[in-house]
Amino acid sequence: MPDQNTAQPDFPKSYTAAEHEAAIYALWEKAGAFSPGADTGKPSFSIIMPPPNANGNLHMGHSLFITLQDILTRYHRMKGDRTLWVPGADHAGIETQVVFEKKLEKEGRSRFQMTREQFYQEAWEFTQENKQNMEAQLRMHGASCDWSIERFTLDPKVVEAVYATFRKMYADGLIYRGERIVNYSVKYRTAYSDLEVEHVERQDPLYYIKYGPITVATVRPETKFGEKVIVVHPDDERYRQWIGKTVRAKIVTGEELEMTVIADEAIKPEFGTGAMTITPAHDPIDFEIARRHNLPIIPIIGLDGKMLPIAGEFAGMKVEAARAAIAGRMQELGLIEKIDPTYTHIVGLCYKSKQPIEPMLMPQWFVKVAPLAERAIAAIEADEIEFYPKSYKKIQLDWLRNLKDWNISRQIWWGIPIAPAMPDNPEVANDPDTFDTWFSSGQWPAVALQAAGDRYLQDFYPTSVMETGHDLIFLWVTRMILLGLYTQNKVPFKKVYLHGLVLDPLGKKMSKSKGNVVSPVDLIAKYGADAVRFGLLISSAAGSNFSLPEEKMVGGRNFANKLWNITRFILMQLDGRLPSQLPVPTAVTDADKTVLEQIKKTRKGVDAHLEQFRFAQALQAIHDFTWHQFADIYLEAAKNQKDDTGRTDDQTAAILFSTLRAILTTLHPFMPFVTEALYQRLPERDGLLITQSWHE
């Protein structure tokens, strides 16, 4: 009797992912399996990939989105839809500029020693290298996206489309340039939109400073220069006698000033002493007060974060240092009544550097969002876009209802320059700024399709699903809705699925600075792409974060191996018989009956789960059937279902084979590599599994 283990010399006892994955991906690509094809008679299904930043390696968050989107893509392709998954690469504005500046720093260089052109050229080369790296990593994950239409977000066609939108919005009065108090990062020397500001609670000393007979409370004594007024609430009894009068006040420079007391509703009588002085150039409320009362707006702090000459002897000092020095001098001069050290308040931080945002008065381009938001709200209320999980519908609406105008100009070099949008308009043409990267990304669904060709836009817009991280709900998703409705008159996607963040094993956010980043490439090398996909999937529920599930990737690897051996076993039982020579599978024994019913039920369950984006449950269902019904029970039963010659009888062989085929088909979207590798070993196979029909 031949040793069963050596009877199949080219079918080793265990599955080694690394030996198969690259070759299988090449097989798919060569066959053109990722293309939607030309049959416009079929229903279309499309996903725009959130373009990964072309500035480094993929991280686990990418692995998760690739997995989820690839499942939907493969599932719909097998279901017979005309399926398109559009890949892309993001220039990622400030993100890349920061990464690239760090690289320069390591080389002992700085962008301030370079011309803008030189910087741009080098950053371009940097992103192009990273783009290739990133694409190779996408392939490792098994992403079945249509590479033939991949775009970079700085491609000329993309840039031209963004300019066209800008011009249209300008003509429609939806864009204006205005001098406003904006969120300014001293570290990166650029303004931000409100979303790039993080708010944290902090304890800072609250200084009570005497202005002659009136005392005001402030946390920022360093801004107390060039003041002309003290502001109180009009109904505040304590100060009513002073309103409209002037008081003489000695200040930190030693001079005595005439200060006028004015009244404004913006003052909260219960805060501090109920009186304050204002710094219109560095505070949005103060700015509004100054405008209402026609007061001068005098900058105190420069764009380098240092005190301006108006601060006298404190000029040139950084803000933090100046605050301490000025408070000290005030104390020497007896100007400070008291200091409350327990005062806690909210401070805005730059989301990248975590340093305080310095509100600055700067001319910037703004998008007037109210009219756009109105349409978005209507569309969301009418469920033209469905959210998964659905709680995001309300979150989205709340945010849209409180939206303020959007600052889209950035003082960085890496990005789409604003000036060329309207070279004949001096207001635009002389602007040295670049667009907020989200202004262009917000147009991505239509722009990416249009760049591929007008028929893509016709056939695939609105896209079927937008799948991305829940951290991008406002930053990206909402902006796509606002701008998609504006430019195309249609929502950009019908459904939004938001996944959670992949945290480190201790439940902390992964970040380079913490050194807890786990590389998907390493995990794929260790367990195989299918196993990494399996682990991520089985752990992920819509919208919620989860810790890196390495044990589940082990489970995924084991499952791939199980599947491998199930196939190996069944091919042995066929013993040379071809599937076409076997009877139509019909139940004879109870075990037959159960397994045939169960596979049907399981596949129905997978369908239902996937339609509702319940990825983990879908995978769990086919996993449990395969392992615990089919392998543990039916394969064992089959060992006793022999014919006269002592081999597995024809009827049983037919059930084994047909069920195996059904399993491979059902599992393919989740674990594409091992299922394709096994399909390629089946007798009488028809091409590739990736292009097989879901319906057997």
Next chain:
RNA sequence: GCCCAAAUAGCUCAGCUGGUUAGAGCGCUGCAUUCACAUUGCAGAGGUCACUGGUUCAAAUCCAGUUUUGGGCACCA
């Protein structure tokens, strides 16, 4: 301050529209190897489903409140 979500086995979580002894993976205990697979199989221990009240013939599941945890939003000097 406002909003949202979650609370189920030692750990990580499933449990979709309420219905028989509450599930999985990992971990733990015992047993099994010339058997497709030790990346395995079989058996087992382990849960007052956060708390209180309500709706119902029936609640882990629906409702209200409480507690705790996580997240988001927020220009009070």
